[in-house]
Amino acid sequence: MTRLCGWIIRKAKVGKVLIVEICGNNTKPYVLALKEDRDREIYGLVSELDVGTAICFEGELAPEQKSKRGIEYIARKIEVYAKPIEPLPVDISGKVPALLDTRIKYRWLLARNPVEKAIFRIRAGVLKAAREYLEKNGFIEVQTPKIVAAGAEGGATLFKVQYFEREAYLSQSPQLYKQMLISSFERVYEITPYFRAEKFNTTRHLNESWGIDVEQGFISGVEDVLQTAENLVAYIVDYIRTNYKEDLEILGVDLPKITPPFKRLKFTEAVDILRSEGVEVSETDDLSDAAEKKLGEIMAEKKHDLYFIVGFPWSSTGFYYMREEDGVYTRKFDLDYKGLEIASGGQREHRYEKLIEALRDKGLKPEDFDFYLEAFKYGMPPHGGFGMGVERLIMRMLNLENVREAIMFVRDRSRLVP
């Protein structure tokens, strides 16, 4: 006898049989096939219940498994916990499509549907796999502040918050903090939200998103970081492939195995490739989204779903990336998955004097970064790392059309509730 709980997601009466599907945390629903003469009491009770009712039942696996959608049980006892006050505002069974806006509004409810739930089960699996891989490889999980004094990384626009009598910001990236920790930990990682105040309105941006942020010290070059990034992604994909087969099946996703090493494409090569395809690209700026997308198509033809773009020009990066001797290129890289940037990182400048120089070259005031620079005075080893966008990774793994589908509660240009 097991006790199983969930919500009625579907009820069908066919002839003398009442078929009820109940879905809890599981992928496949529990199915009860009730007959009036056989299960009189339970049949009477359940036939009065609406879709949406929260119930538990005690029972055992049915000897006959006729359902194509779920696992059949013989129920001995039913406990009713809550009935819906009104019919559900969205179709949980997946029969009637809802617009993205409606789906986002009722995501927490829609997740009763195994298809919708699969995305979030897999999301949990992605983070679990990431932790597992990183722990196995000697990374220690850390937490850095989300309320910060300055943006530091430049670029992205920040959300202001009132911090008592001072002005503060929501952290756009743990970048500088995790680097500081390389003065006392060999390897760290953090699973963290990123807050970005840009007013974007695209299928691939969120104002609150999550990242897997990694930083490792004592590296011999950027190659060490590239390997961590590609092995991490490969581990995650493999983990999902083996542990979430049913969820992938329900989503209709064919997630191919990924084998490192990924192609390393030099930034200059990417520029050449794009130009030979007639795409206008600058040699000194980061690639535009359109160029990245086009490059993704070109790489897909060569069977590269995932590839690094390495050696970005100094003119396009943050001050903290290590510059090559030529002073023009850096050890910054992007990791692209089917034409979408899912991670970005590189080797950092760990030499104090060079960092001061870099700040000045970028037109920044070294004194504004005192708290950060301090960390580079007392034996900072060569190090590097990256930040990987969780929603973007999931979006690409599951072929979701909009990044908003990869997160339960969306924070974007117009959404602050739920």
Added chain:
RNA sequence: GCCGCCGUAGUAUAGCCCGGUUAGUAUGCGGGCCUGUCGAGCCCGUGACCCGGGUUCAAAUCCCGGCGGCGGCGCCA
């Protein structure tokens, strides 16, 4: 910040261009039928034109404003 598209029952849509019947369909919901359905099926019922103003004999339809949504560019991960 710029540009484009869209707002019709709980949900998803047709009708809008070219103003004029009872605003159609699917699904949901209520009811009936049905040999365990797999987005079951059949029958009956229920329920909607985002808000404000304007044009007109007449506005879901045309015009203006507002609010809301979707997407692209810029910027950004």
